[in-house]
Structures are given as C-alpha cells and as structure tokens.
Amino acid sequence: MYDFSIMPIMGGFRCLRGLIDTAATHVKAGKADEQAILEARLYADMDPFRRQIQHASDAAKACAMRLAGRTVPSMVDDEASFEDLIGRIAKTEDVLAQVSPADLVGSETRVIKLNLRRKWVTFDGLSYVQEFALPNFFFHVTTAYAILRHNGFSIGKMDYLVDVGHRRNGN
Template identity: 45%
Template structure:
C-alpha cells in the first residue's frame, strides 16, 4: 500500500487520540484512588507560560482537524474551548475522531501539492501540503499529545511509554 497523505494523517491522529483518551482514563482513576482533586490534574501545567492539560487536548484537536480542512475542501468542526471536566475532554476527542471518520482517502488525494499559507503575528509562511503535514502539523500535534502525557506523568499518574505508544496491532 503506497504512503499517502491520508495514511500519514488520519490514522496518526486517530491513534494519538486513542492513546490520549486512555491516558485521561488512567488520570481519573489515579485521582479517585489517591484523593487528588480532578481539578488539580485538569489545570496542571509544566511551566507557568504553558497551557494546562485541557489546553493541550484542545490544541491537539484544533491542530489536527484544521489541518485536514486546510488540505481538503472539507470544513472542520468548530469547538469552543470551554471544557470543564475530563468527560468534556473525552467528548472533544470523540467529536474530533468522528470528524476524521468522515474523511475519505479521496478527500486528501493531491493535497501533497496544495499550497497552505499560515499567518502568524509577524510571519507569513507558505508550505506545500506535504511539507505542511510533515514539518508543521505532525510535530505540533505530537507536541501537544506528549505535553498532555508529560503533565499527567509529572503529577504522578502511573503511565508509561506503552500508554503513549498504544496498541501495536
């Protein structure tokens, strides 16, 4: 099977969110077992200028779903960043994955050469679709998933590399 933009994106995002959901489940169980308030985990951050756990999940969702929209003619669903609980975060993950389930391989055909332009505060950057996915989207997505993992690990949640990697089948 050839390597396609679909195979490089949708399965990676779906797998990442599956692992993230499992990590959130373990965090909730940890809080219940230890008596740590869920809010302490929900609002935890690695550094004062970094987003808390909820923000990491929100950015992973936004990065991935907006990338698919930019690479196709599909419209990404919009979610307000108003999650207040672990259940809300799992709901956001579920809605994001539901969007990915609606994407067909044909939707991404030819997107490797599609021009994608991002406007940052003082910088405008244009990419080919392939470079956008490989050099910006996937690193950004994994940064936020990894940071969510790191926040919970730092707070003592008993998770390890197999929780992050997920199933190998």
C-alpha cells in the same frame, strides 16, 4: 496522504483517551483532584492539561480540513472535566470522519498558507504535514503525557505508544 496524516492523529487520540482514563481512575481512587489535573502545567507560562487536549483537537481538525481544502470548523474551548475532554476528542474524530482517503488524493501539492505569530508561511500539503501539522499535534499529545508524569501518574512509554499495540495487534 490520508494514511500519513489522519491515521497517526487517530492514534494520538487513542493515547490521549488512555491518559484521560488513567487520570480519571486516579481521581476515583482518591489519589488526585480532577480540577487540579485539568489545570496542571509543566511550567507557569505553559498551557494546562485541558488546553493541551484542546490544542491537539484544533491541530487535528485543521490538518484534515486544510488538506481536504475545506474550512476548519471552530469549537468552543469550554471543557471543564475529563468527560468533557473525551467528548472533545469524539467531536474532533467526527470532523476527521468527514474526510476520506479520496478527499486527500493530490493534497500533497495543495498550497496551505498559515499565519504563524503574525508571519505568513506557505507550505505544500506534504511539507505542511511533515513540518507543522504532525509535529504540532504530537507536541500537545506529548505535553499532556508529560504533565501527568510530572504529577506522579504511573504511566510509561507504552501508554504513549499505545497505538503501536493497537495497529500491530489489529485491535
């Protein structure tokens, strides 16, 4: 379960770090405004770039802690810069580091109940990861990517799939 859940999330964070680094490079080159990118969104009723990173963080720590049968720690959503968002990712990775592969042995059958839009949904651990946790996490990673693409950033599929290179090249 650890390899199936935590490892892909760590890869998603490598992607998000790369996206934030690309955005910061554009800002330093005078090609973009940091606050404008932090607040950029695909559509008026969607959350902005900074919130996509926060949501990904929340989804990641919830996945790890719920599978381990622990309380999900809360984080204040006060990030106001790219540096702050990188820090949020690092704090979330610290939470994930508190969970070992041994902590998730048997978690595929753990009962996980979530209140989704005022309706309680019950999962076993495996279904939770497959049907909710990973799709939710990667929805926010993908949306962050799409916001930057929509705003003219020169990023492509391999910027999103950066973890494939990381894992296959042993980096």
